Amino acid sequence: xxxxxxxxxxxxxxxxxxxxxxxxxxxxxxxxxxxxxxxxxxxxxxxxxxxxxxxxxxxxxxxxxxxxxxxxxxxxxxxxxxxxxxxxxxxxxxxxxxxxxxxxxxxxxxxxxxxxxxxxxxxxxxxxxxxxxxxxxxxxxxxxxxxxxxxxxxxxxxxxxxxxxxxxxxxxxxxxxxxxxxxxxxxxxxxxxxxxxxxxxxxxxxxxxxxxxxxxxxxxxxxxxxxxxxxxxxxxxxxxxxxxxxxxxxxxxxxxxxxxxxxxxxxxxxxxxxxxxxxxxxxxxxxxxxxxxxxxxxxxxxxxxxxxxxxxxxxxxxxxxxxxxxxxxxxxxxxxxxxxxxxxxxxxxxxxxxxxxxxxxxxxxxxxxxxxxxxxxxxxxxxxxxxxxxxxxxxxxxxxxxxxxxxxxxxxxxxxxxxxxxxxxxxxxxxxxxxxxxxxxxxxxxxxxxxxxxxxxxxxxxxxxxxxxxxxxxxxxxxxxxxxxxxxxxxxxxxxxxxxxxxxxxxxxxxxxxxxxxxxxxxxxxxxxxxxxxxxxxxxxxxxxxxxxxxxxxxxxxxxxxxxxxxxxxxxxxxxxxxxxxxxxxxxxxxxxxxxxxxxxxxxxxxxxxxxxxxxxxxxxxxxxxxxxxxxx
Amino acid sequence: xxxxxxxxxxxxxxxxxxxxxxxxxxxxxxxxxxxxxxxxxxxxxxxxxxxxxxxxxxxxxxxxxxxxxxxxxxxxxxxxxxxxxxxxxxxxxxxxxxxxxxxxxxxxxxxxxxxxxxxxxxxxxxxxxxxxxxxxxxxxxxxxxxxxxxxxxxxxxxxxxxxxxxxxxxxxxxxxxxxxxxxxxxxxxxxxxxxxxxxxxxxxxxxxxxx
Ligand code: HEM
Ligand SMILES: [Cu+2]
Numbered sequence: 001x002x003x004x005x006x007x008x009x010x011x012x013x014x015x016x017x018x019x020x021x022x023x024x025x026x027x028x029x030x031x032x033x034x035x036x037x038x039x040x041x042x043x044x045x046x047x048x049x050x051x052x053x054x055x056x057x058x059x060x061x062x063x064x065x066x067x068x069x070x071x072x073x074x075x076x077x078x079x080x081x082x083x084x085x086x087x088x089x090x091x092x093x094x095x096x097x098x099x100x101x102x103x104x105x106x107x108x109x110x111x112x113x114x115x116x117x118x119x120x121x122x123x124x125x126x127x128x129x130x131x132x133x134x135x136x137x138x139x140x141x142x143x144x145x146x147x148x149x150x151x152x153x154x155x156x157x158x159x160x161x162x163x164x165x166x167x168x169x170x171x172x173x174x175x176x177x178x179x180x181x182x183x184x185x186x187x188x189x190x191x192x193x194x195x196x197x198x199x200x201x202x203x204x205x206x207x208x209x210x211x212x213x214x215x216x217x218x219x220x221x222x223x224x225x226x227x228x229x230x231x232x233x234x235x236x237x238x239x240x241x242x243x244x245x246x247x248x249x250x251x252x253x254x255x256x257x258x259x260x261x262x263x264x265x266x267x268x269x270x271x272x273x274x275x276x277x278x279x280x281x282x283x284x285x286x287x288x289x290x291x292x293x294x295x296x297x298x299x300x301x302x303x304x305x306x307x308x309x310x311x312x313x314x315x316x317x318x319x320x321x322x323x324x325x326x327x328x329x330x331x332x333x334x335x336x337x338x339x340x341x342x343x344x345x346x347x348x349x350x351x352x353x354x355x356x357x358x359x360x361x362x363x364x365x366x367x368x369x370x371x372x373x374x375x376x377x378x379x380x381x382x383x384x385x386x387x388x389x390x391x392x393x394x395x396x397x398x399x400x401x402x403x404x405x406x407x408x409x410x411x412x413x414x415x416x417x418x419x420x421x422x423x424x425x426x427x428x429x430x431x432x433x434x435x436x437x438x439x440x441x442x443x444x445x446x447x448x449x450x451x452x453x454x455x456x457x458x459x460x461x462x463x464x465x466x467x468x469x470x471x472x473x474x475x476x477x478x479x480x481x482x483x484x485x486x487x488x489x490x491x492x493x494x495x496x497x498x499x500x501x502x503x504x505x506x507x508x509x510x511x512x513x514x515x516x517x518x519x520x521x522x523x524x525x526x527x528x529x530x531x532x533x534x535x536x537x538x539x540x541x542x543x544x545x546x547x548x549x550x551x552x553x554x555x556x557x558x559x560x561x562x563x564x565x566x567x568x569x570x571x572x573x574x575x576x577x578x579x580x581x582x583x584x585x586x587x588x589x590x591x592x593x594x595x596x597x598x599x600x601x602x603x604x605x606x607x608x609x610x611x612x613x614x615x616x617x618x619x620x621x622x623x624x625x626x627x628x629x630x631x632x633x
Numbered sequence: 634x635x636x637x638x639x640x641x642x643x644x645x646x647x648x649x650x651x652x653x654x655x656x657x658x659x660x661x662x663x664x665x666x667x668x669x670x671x672x673x674x675x676x677x678x679x680x681x682x683x684x685x686x687x688x689x690x691x692x693x694x695x696x697x698x699x700x701x702x703x704x705x706x707x708x709x710x711x712x713x714x715x716x717x718x719x720x721x722x723x724x725x726x727x728x729x730x731x732x733x734x735x736x737x738x739x740x741x742x743x744x745x746x747x748x749x750x751x752x753x754x755x756x757x758x759x760x761x762x763x764x765x766x767x768x769x770x771x772x773x774x775x776x777x778x779x780x781x782x783x784x785x786x787x788x789x790x791x792x793x794x795x796x797x798x799x800x801x802x803x804x805x806x807x808x809x810x811x812x813x814x815x816x817x818x819x820x821x822x823x824x825x826x827x828x829x830x831x832x833x834x835x836x837x838x839x840x841x842x843x844x
């Protein structure tokens with residue numbers, strides 16, 4: 001955390017004053033700092049998941065490998081998938097959402113700053129609880145989708161699956177709370193003039209993502225509860241012998257799981273829609289169709305879950321219907337791709353590192369989309385299901401799609417988030433190594449899948465003909481990993497000693513670039529008036545390049561002159577999250593006293609804080625933030 | 634005021650509206666809107682649980698079935714009690730609107746009491762089932778029944794906790810200034826939990842009895 005508190009020590013008179021140092025982080029309520037925490041934790045979990053993947057690739061490099069045992073291999077692929085999806089990509093997205101969305105809509109914070117902190121601590125607590133399973137006797141090993149009956153008490157008698165169920169439950173509650181928070185924020189906290197059809201695309205995709213969170217997480221919550229009750233209290237839901245249904249888990253999981261993959265990709269779409277216009281010096285092409293496509297994707301994502309279960313025997317009718325709905329998603333997705341291309345068409349392109357990632361995204365994501373459509377052909381999927389072809393598909397969409405876009409976002413917004421630039425030269429190396437390494441690693445997996453190599457096997461015989469492409473894939477991982485190392489180096493170096501960023505280093509278009517880098521605690525000295533789509537660009541073209549303060553509504557509340565009223569830091573969210581994590585351990589290790597104690601403390605904490613009105617505190621506005629806004633208004 | 638009508642895509646329009654209207658972009662209080670959003674997730678939560686129940690309730694493992702298990706008169710009384718608690722909650726809200734904190738307290742207590750009475754009936758029902766061999770682990774019917782109704786009961790319990798917590802909070806001198814959304818939000822939650830029960834009573838108990 002030392003590196004980030006470096007940022008905190010930048011001269012910022014516009015700083016909430018209550019706490020310093022570590023305490024400032026534990027009591028954090030500022031959306032920008034919560035965003036930093038999400039990004040840092042997401043990056044750390046990404047490295048953990050990366051190491052797990054690295055070991056698996058070493059094991060698979062040669063036939064009959066013996067780097068790890070079959071049992072450890074099961075734990076590795078389970079924890080790798082679970083970590084990457086729930087603890088890396090999602091938190092990185094939510095990190096950018098926290099850091100940027102309030103700035104994009106001209107707000108001073110989110111609707112519920114304390115709940116925002118609670119979301120973060122629940123995510124971190126759930127993630128750490130899950131990963132603590134490596135040391136506490138039993139790591140999840142039934143795959144990231146944790147199918148019954150293999151995840152049931154009979155075939156997974158250890159504690160591993162309990163860590164999965166309870167860790168994800170806690171992290172999931174955090175995500176759900178984020179969803180509520182950002183929906184209310186986007187509906188209620190937009191600056192005057194920021195109408196729905198002027199919302200930046202990243203804010204739009206956030207909005208739809210959070211609707212998906214809201215509707216997709218409850219089925220997962222229920223599923224995890226059911227499995228917890230089955231494993232801990234001998235309830236019967238999934239056990240065929242007792243009349244239960246293992247397909248119940250699969251259905252509830254994918255009713256959550258497919259929207260979940262769009263929760264992972266929609267914010268990425270939003271980032272690409274911000275980066276490409278900025279570096280093409282053109283407004284986003286087809287804005288309205290972009291919005292409609294996002295809504296359509298969100299809606300359709302609830303209608304396709306059976307495409308993960310074509311082989312479970314629902315028959316040709318069901319499979320055909322879900323094959324069609326799945327292919328239908330390619331249409332709005334295609335609309336987006338053509339809009340991005342048209343935005344670049346005839347633009348003044350600048351290939352900064354952020355733009356390189358965006359263009360790299362276009363290339364790899366389209367490939368991933370195409371293998372997706374191939375998998376959606378149900379008869380073909382009967383062959384491809386459970387093979388490396390599926391592995392190739394989802395890594396193209398998740399790395400080549402989500403992760404590349406997140407890295408585009410990192411290079412693009414890093415100056416706004418930390419006040420410093422990432423090094424562009426290192427950035428280029430970072431991009432090319434990862435881009436080439438990624439393709440060398442994952443493209444061969446299409447061939448391996450078509451040749452019949454099943455996913456999740458821990459080794460293979462030399463006679464199977466899988467050797468060559470496996471060697472190529474592992475070779476690619478070394479390139480990919482060196483790119484990741486450069487990324488880490490670049491981030492660490494720049495946080496500590498990167499070039500200082502100006503307010504608007506990219507000559508960009510959105511509100512977030514109208515204020516200093518990093519943004520002051522209150523974001524905007526005065527709430528800006530939004531006069532059009534791409535508000536800052538409008539002022540650059542038609543004003544003096546600075547935002548105009550919005551006229552105060554009559555009867556608006558006024559604080560002391562030159563001060564802004566901001567939420568007050570508090571440690572309560574952290575304590576609430578701790579009680580839930582403690583209760584989680586209580587259930588995993590069957591310690592009644594711990595469960596009772598933790599839940600009692602939770603009750604006390606809720607009782608003490610539920611109705612408390614945040615008194616807030618006043619933060620003095622820095623003169624330069626006043627000057628960053630147009631004088632008339 | 635430089636509200637110049639700029640002519641690029643969509644630039645005229647909302648920015649030309651009068652300022653008062655611009656400022657009036659906050660139609661619903663954050664906490665009320667937040668509660669509605671939360672309840673929509675809760676609705677999906679219970680919908681999933683009801684779905685699970687419908688899938689599994691015919692698997693009774695040669696034990697009690699919905700027809701043989703349910704004691705409708707008992708549950709009916711519980712239902713009436715819970716429904717009347719919605720009424721007392723609304724009466725409390727009215728008292729708050731009139732600025733009568735004492736009246737509000739009275740109805741909060743009544744609502745909490747009715748909530749607890751409902752839970753007592755549910756406890757009686759559950760212990761009856763257990764003594765007749767229908768338990769969380771006796772059959773998929775039992776498991777899915779107890780998860781659905783149990784989670785509903787937990788929501789009632791949380792509501793009672795919320796009512797009593799708010800009751801304690803009403804003794805704060807500044808309470809009446811913040812009372813409106815606080816009571817409104819709790820009321821929404823409480824009515825929601827009641828509506829869920831009506832759905833459960835209809836589809837689980839009544840239809841279960843019919844077969
Ligand atoms: C055109 C759009 C897409 C289509 C038609 C599609 C179709 C499919 C199909 C049919 C499968 C199941 C294959 C099988 O298990 O046999 C699948 C798996 C998967 N897809 Fe996609 N997909 C699309 C886009 C995406 C996107 C955008 C993401 C995420 C960013 C994604 C993530 C995944 C994941 C993670 C799996 C594997 C789940 C697992 O079995 O572990 N897909 N996709
Ligand atoms: Cu899917």
